[in-house]
Amino acid sequence: MSTARGNSNRNRPQKHQNRTVFKNDLHDSSHQTKLLNSLQISGVCKRCKDILDWKIKYKKYKPLTAPRKCVGCDQKTVKHAYHMLCRECAKEKKVCAKCCKAPENEEVAVEDSQTETTDIKSMLKGLPERRRRTMLRYINKQEEEHGEISPELISKIQDIVAQMAKPNFDEDSLFGDDFSGSDDNDEEDQH
Ligand SMILES: [Zn+2]
Ligand SMILES: [Zn+2]
Structure with missing residues (x-):
């Protein structure tokens, strides 16, 4: 495999790049908890949603501090913690963004x-x-x-x-x- 990348030629240098701001005051746990509770878990199958909901409920959910690489398109497009695929890839492949499986047993799992x-x-x-x-x-x-x-x-x-x-x-x-x-x-x- 080649190591060459398509976008290595940049015409103008970036002056200052404001990345995702890392905030230390996120340690305020009540605020953090509120934030997590308002999070919408979507694009994942029932099983993974349960897992993520559970993590949020028991404060075990660690949000991403920066976007992660998607295993589908290789871009840093994954914005949700524990997800393997970005929203677009998951949608396109019609699979769960976390476990990457097609949720075929959905009906069965949803029951109770x-x-x-x-x-x-x-x-x-x-x-x-x-x-x-x-x-x-x-x-x-x-x-x-x-x-x-x-x-x-x-x-x-x-x-x-x-x-x-x-x-x-x-x-x-x-x-x-x-x-x-x-x-x-x-x-x-x-x-
Ligand atoms: Zn992707
Ligand atoms: Zn899943």
Whole structure:
């Protein structure tokens, strides 16, 4: 691949470039929270919207300080945190700007978001007994650590269950450090 860029010839130098202003006073958390609460999460699928809403609700949402590179058009056009694609690319490809998947299961997912636990159980129903138990242990552990089952965790579980359905599924690589099983290491996660 060449390293040449099309726009390297600039006729006039920029005098002063006012980039995105970095404000330190954004630490005012109540203001920040208000700002986040007013954010419109759009252009993402139901699953990702739940994740982002959850992040906002629990103040885990970190807004971008500068536009990020879009994986679709390679331009710094991504203005929303956690998004992979810019609005235009997502619209054009008809995919979610965050997970880049076409929201084909939208109707199914929309049905009821409140019965999360039941949902997980029904997801696990199709799994072989041993894997189901592994998953339940994993879920319980996450619930213990985080105090609840977040939409993020649910979507992770959905991913894992989908992985498990594949013939070349590798349990160890999937859970990795997250779920090494035996030892608890408490010192790792302090906030
Ligand atoms: Zn793009
Ligand atoms: Zn998505």
